[in-house]
Amino acid sequence: MLAAVGTTGDVLVVIVAGYLIGSIPLANLVAGRHSAVDLRTVGDRNPGFWNARETMGRMAAVPVFVGDVAKGLLAAGVGLALADEGVWGLPYIAGGAAMVGHAFPLFARFVGGRSILTFVGTVLVAAPVATLISIGLLLVVFGATRSFAWGARAGMLVLPFVQLAVDGPFRTAATGALMTFIGLRFAMAAMADRKRSGVTAAAP
Numbered sequence: 001m002l003a004a005v006g007t008t009g010d011v012l013v014v015i016v017a018g019y020l021i022g023s024i025p026l027a028n029l030v031a032g033r034h035s036a037v038d039l040r041t042v043g044d045r046n047p048g049f050w051n052a053r054e055t056m057g058r059m060a061a062v063p064v065f066v067g068d069v070a071k072g073l074l075a076a077g078v079g080l081a082l083a084d085e086g087v088w089g090l091p092y093i094a095g096g097a098a099m100v101g102h103a104f105p106l107f108a109r110f111v112g113g114r115s116i117l118t119f120v121g122t123v124l125v126a127a128p129v130a131t132l133i134s135i136g137l138l139l140v141v142f143g144a145t146r147s148f149a150w151g152a153r154a155g156m157l158v159l160p161f162v163q164l165a166v167d168g169p170f171r172t173a174a175t176g177a178l179m180t181f182i183g184l185r186f187a188m189a190a191m192a193d194r195k196r197s198g199v200t201a202a203a204p
Contacts, residue, residue: 072121
């Protein structure tokens with residue numbers, strides 16, 4: 001296992017660095033400057049790109065898109081920089097820590113987003129070939145349907161299969177673990193919505 005992730009010290013460094021990078025509440029900072037709103041209280045209450053776009057408009061939300069991807073890129077880049085030859089797991093650990101930081105940010109009362117774009121930034125570093133192929137499919141589907149949502153679904157769906165062919169099973173499993181975290185975040189959001197709906201229905 002250590003051959004895949006490096007020394008214990010390296011692992012601790014990238015976890016702390018990744019979490020702190022992910023904890024920067026970019027969406028709320030941008031929303032606060034543009035429209036003085038807290039994305040955790042409007043729309044779908046998700047402080048990320050999609051809610052920022054719905055709340056502030058497409059162009060105003062572009063910095064959120066870029067910044068959330070950059071979190072994963074930077075965190076995974078730290079892992080890559082610290083990794084010795086033959087060590088491939090540190091970018092995944094660093095990016096995963098950034099995803100946790102984005103979802104439960106230290107600097108925003110531990111209420112964050114679903115980490116999709118931070119995941120994209122992470123795998124662009126950790127699995128660049130498979131990720132670029134998946135982004136290519138996203139663009140093809142988007143061009144055919146004019147729906148970015150369907151393009152994103154297609155890209156996410158095909159990524160592990162492409163990576164299995166390109167990078168093998170171990171790295172694909174690491175990517176799958178990060179995708180599982182995204183699924184957990186969606187499940188948590190659905191449960192929170194259901195709870196809010198129940199409270200609203202019960203109110204006199």
